[in-house]
Amino acid sequence: MIQITKNTDLLKTTPINEQLIKFGRNEVNLEIAKYVNKCLSGLDIEMSNDQIQILIEDIIDVYKWDSIEDIQICLKNGRQGKYGKTYGKLNMIVFQEWMGKHLDQKANEFEHQYSKHKHHWDSKEDYLKAVKEGIKQQNKEKEITDADKKYVSDYNNFKMKYESGKGEESTEGTIQPDPKLKNN
Numbered sequence: 391m392i393q394i395t396k397n398t399d400l401l402k403t404t405p406i407n408e409q410l411i412k413f414g415r416n417e418v419n420l421e422i423a424k425y426v427n428k429c430l431s432g433l434d435i436e437m438s439n440d441q442i443q444i445l446i447e448d449i450i451d452v453y454k455w456d457s458i459e460d461i462q463i464c465l466k467n468g469r470q471g472k473y474g475k476t477y478g479k480l481n482m483i484v485f486q487e488w489m490g491k492h493l494d495q496k497a498n499e500f501e502h503q504y505s506k507h508k509h510h511w512d513s514k515e516d517y518l519k520a521v522k523e524g525i526k527q528q529n530k531e532k533e534i535t536d537a538d539k540k541y542v543s544d545y546n547n548f549k550m551k552y553e554s555g556k557g558e559e560s561t562e563g564t565i566q567p568d569p570k571l572k573n574n
Contacts, residue, residue: 403460405455406418423446445482465485465488467492468488
């Protein structure tokens with residue numbers, strides 16, 4: 391991964407179409423032009439300013455959902471020969487081949503990171519069993535919640551009856567001695 395410097399906000403990994411809104415087409419073009427020109431210099435390829443501008447416009451139009459950082463990394467890796475030979479030219483066809491390889495590598499890295507954190511099921515049956523168990527647990531929690539509500543309701547009813555009967559002598563709820571067990 392390229393070390394990104396903090397010299398510009400354009401390098402944030404937000405999609406190019408958002409960068410266009412925030413900074414304008416001119417600024418985005420200039421930022422991408424830096425990386426295209428560096429790639430051309432590294433590959434010792436001559437292109438006219440018009441050709442470079444057309445390439446940049448095509449890159450922005452086709453890869454507007456990707457970031458400027460993706461473009462930068464793709465051009466660097468292409469310049470270093472990581473995507474194959476260029477045969478002395480850089481055009482949209484070559485760039486699309488490079489970008490396809492870059493995006494595949496990026497997707498593989500995301501998949502690798504995702505697979506580290508997801509739960510692996512041995513089979514579809516194991517997965518379905520886990521889902522059913524989860525549903526049972528959710529239903530059980532609902533039952534407990536309903537029982538708790540009933541308990542609270544019963545307690546509140548008892549409390550209201552108790553409060554309304556204060557001052558009256560009542561033996562309800564108290565233990566009375568059994569008359570058969572009188573001590574002589």
